[in-house]
Amino acid sequence: MAIVNRAEGRAYLTPLVGFLLFFLGFPAAVNLVYSISTVSFETLRSPSLTGFGNYAAVLADREFWGAVSFSMRFGVLTALAECLIGLFLAVFLTPLLARRSYLMAPLMLPLMVAPAMIGLMYRLVLHEFAGPVPYYLFEWFGDSPAFLDVDNAFRTLLVVEILQWTPFAFLLFYMAYAAIPLEVREAASLDGASALKALWWIELPLMLPTLVIAFFIRFIDGFRVFDNVYALTGSGAGGSTTSLSIYIYQAFFKGGAIGKAVAASVVLFLASLAVLYGLNWITGRGRR
Amino acid sequence: MKLNRTSFSAAAILLASVALPGISHATVTVLGWPGGSEETALRATVEAYNAQSGIADADKVELLFFNRDGFYDKLQADMAAGSNAFDVNLVATYSIGRYAPYMEPVDLGADAGKVFGESVLKTMQFDGKQYGVPTDLSLHFMYYRKDLVDALMQDDAAKKKYAEIAKEHLGKDLQPKDPDSWTWDDWAATTLYFSKQVNSDSPVRYGTVLQMKNLLFNMMVFQSLPRSYGADWTDKDGNVTVDSDAYKTGLELYRKLYDAGASPKDSLSYEYAETNAAFGAGQAATALQWNAAAADLTNAEKTPAVAAVTGIVAPPAGPNGRADHIHGLGLGLNKNAKNKEGAVKFLKWLATEDAALLYARSGGSPALAPDVAAKVSNERPDLVKLGEFASQYGYVMNGATSANALSIYELQAKEFTGYWAGQQSLEDALAHTKTGMQDLLKK
Numbered sequence: 001m002a003i004v005n006r007a008e009g010r011a012y013l014t015p016l017v018g019f020l021l022f023f024l025g026f027p028a029a030v031n032l033v034y035s036i037s038t039v040s041f042e043t044l045r046s047p048s049l050t051g052f053g054n055y056a057a058v059l060a061d062r063e064f065w066g067a068v069s070f071s072m073r074f075g076v077l078t079a080l081a082e083c084l085i086g087l088f089l090a091v092f093l094t095p096l097l098a099r100r101s102y103l104m105a106p107l108m109l110p111l112m113v114a115p116a117m118i119g120l121m122y123r124l125v126l127h128e129f130a131g132p133v134p135y136y137l138f139e140w141f142g143d144s145p146a147f148l149d150v151d152n153a154f155r156t157l158l159v160v161e162i163l164q165w166t167p168f169a170f171l172l173f174y175m176a177y178a179a180i181p182l183e184v185r186e187a188a189s190l191d192g193a194s195a196l197k198a199l200w201w202i203e204l205p206l207m208l209p210t211l212v213i214a215f216f217i218r219f220i221d222g223f224r225v226f227d228n229v230y231a232l233t234g235s236g237a238g239g240s241t242t243s244l245s246i247y248i249y250q251a252f253f254k255g256g257a258i259g260k261a262v263a264a265s266v267v268l269f270l271a272s273l274a275v276l277y278g279l280n281w282i283t284g285r286g287r288r
Numbered sequence: 289m290k291l292n293r294t295s296f297s298a299a300a301i302l303l304a305s306v307a308l309p310g311i312s313h314a315t316v317t318v319l320g321w322p323g324g325s326e327e328t329a330l331r332a333t334v335e336a337y338n339a340q341s342g343i344a345d346a347d348k349v350e351l352l353f354f355n356r357d358g359f360y361d362k363l364q365a366d367m368a369a370g371s372n373a374f375d376v377n378l379v380a381t382y383s384i385g386r387y388a389p390y391m392e393p394v395d396l397g398a399d400a401g402k403v404f405g406e407s408v409l410k411t412m413q414f415d416g417k418q419y420g421v422p423t424d425l426s427l428h429f430m431y432y433r434k435d436l437v438d439a440l441m442q443d444d445a446a447k448k449k450y451a452e453i454a455k456e457h458l459g460k461d462l463q464p465k466d467p468d469s470w471t472w473d474d475w476a477a478t479t480l481y482f483s484k485q486v487n488s489d490s491p492v493r494y495g496t497v498l499q500m501k502n503l504l505f506n507m508m509v510f511q512s513l514p515r516s517y518g519a520d521w522t523d524k525d526g527n528v529t530v531d532s533d534a535y536k537t538g539l540e541l542y543r544k545l546y547d548a549g550a551s552p553k554d555s556l557s558y559e560y561a562e563t564n565a566a567f568g569a570g571q572a573a574t575a576l577q578w579n580a581a582a583a584d585l586t587n588a589e590k591t592p593a594v595a596a597v598t599g600i601v602a603p604p605a606g607p608n609g610r611a612d613h614i615h616g617l618g619l620g621l622n623k624n625a626k627n628k629e630g631a632v633k634f635l636k637w638l639a640t641e642d643a644a645l646l647y648a649r650s651g652g653s654p655a656l657a658p659d660v661a662a663k664v665s666n667e668r669p670d671l672v673k674l675g676e677f678a679s680q681y682g683y684v685m686n687g688a689t690s691a692n693a694l695s696i697y698e699l700q701a702k703e704f705t706g707y708w709a710g711q712q713s714l715e716d717a718l719a720h721t722k723t724g725m726q727d728l729l730k731k
Binding site for chain 1: 501554
């Protein structure tokens with residue numbers, strides 16, 4: 001006999017479904033309408049349906065594809081770097097953290113800072129006349145590179161993002177690594193497996209689900225990046241650091257192109273859905 | 289039970305203390321420009337207004353501020369949604385056209401022209417109607433290091449070197465001049481002379497600090513250069529003229545100075561604050577910067593390295609003379625205001641001489657008519673210079689108060705910084721800007 005019958009189940013679920021429909025469904029429906037309309041701030045309540053022109057404009061816009069390229073590269077590279085460094089730290093720091101767990105707190109500190117604050121902080125830290133990094137580079141080498149010019153802005157933003165979010169990957173990997181039963185490691189050791197072989201053939205496969213999930217969480221976060229990039233470079237230099245989120249924000253508020261901005265967000269939504277389904281399919285195939 | 293009664297009483301007192309002031313006092317809500325001297329001045333002025341005996345409780349003013357970041361975007365969203373959370377809202381010259389559909393014109397009375405002057409009142413007009421009281425005026429000063437320029441003018445060997453640099457980089461025969469008579473070529477030669485990359489003997493690292501970040505306000509700083517060569521957004525028939533030789537000259541000069549190392553390498557991410565920091569650190573010989581920076585750059589406590597040696601002149605001249613971008617901040621009437629009568633009463637008072645002088649004495653930067661400015665010249669000598677530059681060199685580009693003016697500045701910022709960063713050619717940048725402006729001005 002079921003603990004909750006079907007009617008009760010529906011009754012319990014109704015508020016949640018209602019909540020989701022209202023708070024997620026309504027804006028999504030409005031977005032879909034705006035994306036096929038000519039609409040401005042003056043006509044928000046009376047958009048006129050004009051077809052798929054906004055989608056055509058977005059797909060023909062070189063800046064949209066530039067923003068897609070930036071977000072994709074940024075998402076993949078930061079996720080990869082954060083996972084690799086996080087994994088390295090988890091494997092090498094686990095013995096130390098097992099004895100001195102209080103060290104975990106300072107390692108997690110970067111996660112406590114809002115991304116926009118990180119952007120502002122580095123704006124100061126890297127400023128040629130006020131920041132400590134250029135100051136010491138001038139003191140020691142007589143020169144300092146342009147951290148935020150068109151050649152280096154992307155690399156600088158990568159480093160800033162990686163420094164902030166590697167602790168997140170590290171935390172997940174540390175928990176997964178520490179959760180591997182001691183008996184498994186002892187058995188491998190008795191069978192003569194070296195530490196490297198045990199890591200490669202036993203520990204990493206056991207951590208694989210965590211590795212995959214961490215990579216995709218970090219990829220999604222990197223792909224949709226906005227705050228720290230906007231605060232640090234304002235989509236410069238020369239538009240070279242325009243992420244997809246910044247593109248949508250600028251088209252909506254700065255350009256007043258509401259239909260185009262919303263169409264871009266729908267394209268982003270569909271692409272995200274495709275990636276998530278793809279991921280689901282890959283992990284499902286892995287389990288079979 | 290006693291505890292419950294006590295708790296109930298405490299809660300009632302707390303509720304009353306929160307709710308009652310809103311009911312019994314301020315019913316004209318003013319949304320002001322947050323932070324900085326504007327907020328300080330507005331607070332003092334409103335306090336004086338509320339203290340007047342003839343102001344009914346129902347017409348007293350309450351101030352509302354939110355963050356500067358994204359201020360205009362938030363205001364846009366609020367006004368488009370028909371918000372009546374404020375009766376009076378901030379408006380700026382470059383955004384009047386955008387907000388005019390959600391505002392109502394106000395009649396400030398005949399005396400307002402005598403207080404501010406007609407050209408300043410125009411900074412708050414759209415389609416010939418007055419949409420606000422001008423409270424603060426912004427324009428640009430050319431800040432320069434008096435000590436460095438004086439030393440250059442007195443040293444024959446330095447003058448020779450200056451002439452060589454001008455010939456090599458600008459292809460012109462130039463000699464050092466007093467900054468108040470600089471042309472843009474003179475300024476460019478001076479910035480090159482004071483750049484380590486061009487002249488290893490320069491006492492400072494850079495000749496200037498260009499604000500080249502992809503930011504609309506940086507376009508306002510830049511455009512006085514092409515303007516002095518005759519640039520405008522459109523001609524009198526409404527045709528977009530951004531691809532003129534004047535714009536090309538200005539854009540190319542910025543690029544040339546940046547490429548030559550006359551401005552910091554990170555200039556492509558520089559705006560107001562970075563420019564102040566660079567000039568204030570004593571490592572730049574000149575800076576074209578907003579007038580609001582004058583208070584800090586000439587304050588020995590805030591900027592000890594250069595405060596005593598900072599000179600201020602109007603931007604250099606081009607073939608068409610000097611040009612100085614002006615725009616005003618002001619306060620206007622929300623169409624959905626709950627207390628329109630009280631709001632209009634406050635705005636009219638704000639446009640009187642007494643209120644304008646009080647605002648000036650409290651730290652604001654109103655552009656006042658010469659005889660009115662003379663009354664505060666001892667306390668605020670900078671306002672005299674502000675009024676002088678605004679009346680002699682101030683300009684507003686054709687279309688710069690239109691509904692899409694902000695979007696046009698955004699477009700220019702994106703395209704022009706793309707050229708400066710080497711992301712696209714000058715021709716492409718101007719072609720994209722022209723097409724975009726034609727579309728935006730048509731809407």
